[in-house]
Amino acid sequence: MRGRTALIIGLTVLVAVVIQTTLFGRLRIVTPDVVMLIGILLALTKVRPELVLGVAFISGLVMDLLGASLIGMRAVVYTTVAYIAVRTKERAELGRVTVAVWAGVLTLVGIAMLLLVGTLFGQAGLVGDDAASVMILVPLGNLAVAALLAPPFVRLVDRDRTALRYP
């Protein structure tokens, strides 16, 4: 990973964390998890898979440190989601809609894992008081954001204007 790519990824994660903890932390209706989405979309780039996992882990850790949850919980979940994304990205690269649905499904997996790991470690209240709506709204939010931002994000990180261009 070159310096400029690292800088772009770092800045993107920083912006995502700030937006997630301010704007999306305050809204009740529009609630994507953009930090998790960064880890998912990075799998579509040419960045090495182990670095994608590292970025997902660190961004999850930052969210843990800023919040009230156990340190390492989101880091583990985001890393797992990023790993599944790395392993399944070939199935997503068919079109804009496929990428969005793929990101939405992976987010659903991530939220389910957060609930599961949270319950195991006594943090069942982590995702809020209405787990069912969170499990629907967050993946839908990420699906919408991925549909809009996945192609420009991949082009920005890879510096390749032809990336994720579909006929």
Add this chain to the structure above:
Amino acid sequence: MLTSKRSDRALPTFISLLVVGVLLMTFDVRLEGGGVVGVLRSGTQAIAAPLQRLASFVVTPVANALDSLSNVASLREQNAELSAQLAESVAQLVAVQDQLAKLDLLEQIYDLETDEEALGRTIANVIGAVDAALIIDKGTRDGVLAGQPVIDTNGYVVGTVKSASSGSASILPIVASRSGLTVLIGSQTGTLVSRAFSSDLGLEMDFDAFDAREPVLAGDRVLTSAASTDYPAGLPVGEVLADASPESTSLTTTVRPFVDPEALRFVVVLAWPPDPITAATDDTLPETTTTTVDGDETSTTTTLPEEDG
């Protein structure tokens, strides 16, 4: 081909990161949020706080506008309800002002001095939220310390400061806290426990009293108890949702807190106890102060009670 070769190192990396993550969780559980973990939290908050504050200036109007749009349907009902509450509150205020005037008069007549000390209060903006925790724009620089109680602008209990950096702090609301809160309903002391860690998630909390003597009724106010180590006594917490009678000596009922943390925009952090050293001394050996007036001379003597045994 290139992808499959590159993925070869993904699995060991993934497993290593999982192990590190689980170890971090274990450390956090064992250290109970203190030690290195507390330092890490404070450090991260200190770095993120300026950016969050900056972002908050921009996103707060957007968030408020979107929240208003989502609530527009129920706005009329809320207005009617709030108008009724306001009328009731104004009536209560007049009654309280009348009682205060009488109290002042009696204090003047009997030449009493009140020893009430106003608690230091820090008003803070809620600039963000992560999970159940709220992030505020005041920190240790403003006198906000971990463990201090937090109320809303109406005086209702919100929670406690979980961690604080120089310019920001995170608040853990009572509805998301693992530790119970010692409260008072009428004359009965009990523990209020969050449901965030049970299968029945929601804003409601469970009240348990183990030496119950009388029933509690729906609408009874729940106040913080003097036995609480986290809050000053007498702060309103919520109200009882359902009538309950003691079974043998135990009593369980549901309480709805007055505060919905997600709707908060401002909070007040109380500097409590006002002086931890004095409070600690008071807890162990309460002092007795005697003032003697002998002609023009006044002498004050402070004595410690004799220890038992």
